[in-house]
Amino acid sequence: MAKAPRLLVFTDLDGSLLDHHDYDWSPAAPWLRRLAKRGDAVIPVTSKTRAELAVLRRQLDLQHTPFVTENGAVIGLPPAWRLPDDPPPGDDGLTLFTPGESADALARRLHALIAERLAPVRLFSELSDAEAAALTGLAPADATLARRREGSQPLLWDGDEDGWQRFCKVLEEDGLTVTRGGRFRHVMGRVDKGRAVRWLARRDQDLHRPPARTLALGDGPNDVPMLEAVERAVLIHGAHRLPVTVRQPALYRTRQAGPRGWVEGLEHWLSEDGKENGHE
Known part of the structure; x- marks a missing residue:
């Protein structure tokens, strides 16, 4: 065989x-x-x-x-x-x-767009370990590892879905890739x-x-x-x-x-x- x-x-x-x-x-x-x-x-x-x-x-x-x-x-x-x-x-x-782009470069671009649009967005990488652990169910030490980004930025959107769709369009028009996982929205370069x-x-x-x-x-x-x-x-x-x-x-x-x-x-x-x- x-x-x-x-x-x-x-x-x-x-x-x-x-x-x-x-x-x-x-x-x-x-x-x-x-x-x-x-x-x-x-x-x-x-x-x-x-x-x-x-x-x-x-x-x-x-x-x-x-x-x-x-x-x-x-x-x-x-x-x-x-x-x-x-x-x-x-x-x-x-x-x-x-x-793609580095996480630091993505954070700078996102902060500029958030400020320009007054968007209700938080970056997961900028949460405290306790906040990240509460959101993910991870232990605080594991949440630290989860926030250690190299080429992406998970987002927390605190507005409604229509507002997210408008902001998502802004991100894509700025050349960013947006995708959605089981818990977070993720922003990356062309990857x-x-x-x-x-x-x-x-x-x-x-x-x-x-x-x-x-x-x-x-x-x-x-x-x-x-x-x-x-x-x-x-x-x-x-x-x-x-x-x-x-x-x-x-x-x-x-x-x-x-x-x-x-x-x-x-x-x-x-x-x-x-x-x-x-x-x-």
Whole structure:
């Protein structure tokens, strides 16, 4: 029997691989082990910061796969994913690419627009640890990591939805990208999860033949570009109750939320032994 093709599994974290409320991922642990044993790459693609993800990568045993943080603003490569012309790795052995603007530059632009429009906006990165912890359910120390932005700025909007739509248009006219996760609205440069996923798929093709197949799982509006950038996708039932529209012919919508929905989606596309359904 021919060996099953390699698979790149791009996954959102909050509300997908991690439970929206308590961040538990234990229901997905057997599948994570199965994919690792098969040689597939599980690649986190998240709105979390690199500081937050450093801890999770160790817990999830994903230190040897790439990652995307801040909705596409930061791409991190472990040594096996590097090419000779890449920038040198940092002290942690990771090579970083930051295709958008820095968080500091975004904050300056946002403060100018907020003042000009008298917009009821707060930047998550500028909250206190206690405020951030109360909003996210994180411990204060973890909230500190969540506020350590490198290429994006999550926003808290304290006005009505019509006002947000007007301000969102102002941001987009100023050349910024706006997306929405399960908890916050995120502002970035010209980046998104889909662009980062396509970049990593091309990098994998530069390193391996034949090309790997691609699958993505996510639950929020900010996951849409990622779900539309792969061959097969899973839209996980969202605890956030936000509308999510995905233009993807190979899309499975789960009944369950969080890591149980993550498992449901994988089991739809993959058979029990890890082979792709319809591609054994």
